[in-house]
Amino acid sequence: MKDDKLKKYKILFTSGVIAAIITGVFSLVVSIETNNKLEKIETQKYQYGLYEIRYEKLQEYLEFFSKFEICDSKYFYGFDISSDEYSIEGIIKIIYDSDSEFKSKLNLLSPYLSDGALKILEKEVKLDVLNLMLEQFISKLIGSVSFDSNDKHTNDNVKNCLKVINEYYAGWCASAIKVIKLDIHNEYVL
DSSP, X not given: OHHHHHXXXXXXXXXXXXXHHHHHHHHHHHHHHHHHHHHHHHHHHHHHHHHHHHHHHHHHHHHHHHHOOXXXXXXXXXXXXXXXXXXXXXXXXXXXXXXXXXXXXXXXXXXXXXXXXXXXXXXXXXXXXXXXXXXXXXXXXHHTOOSSSOHHHHHHHHHHHHHHHHHHHHHHHHHHHHHHHHHHIIIIIO
């Protein structure tokens, strides 16, 4: 009887140990699966955060290029060669500063664009051509200032040159806007 009782206890304890081992293994499997799911959720959360940041940056650059002018239009109307307020040197400085800002924003935009959009942008906005054009415009702008002629003729030449510069940069901005909208549409709308 004592042996029977002992056998029953051994079987009971052995069954309990086996049940605990089986429960432990299942717990381990469930916890590993849960950890994998949590890692996937964290990865998705991180990727969503990157997508959100990318979208915000694309919107920011879209707004910048939509409003960009190399030279504010108030200089078209306010420019007067005989005035101390608007000098050729001042306008050239404004043009160079605006050009630097344009190129800086263009370079900062590049990491946020998809490869396809970046190729389109590089094809349409070539910085070496942009630099050459800017130098030609500056030369033309300086050449348009003739102190032998009357101020009205000089003012008109300078204003026309500024309008042409703005038109070229408007075209380059349009290219940047096009690729930004393309990326936004492909990534976030579809």
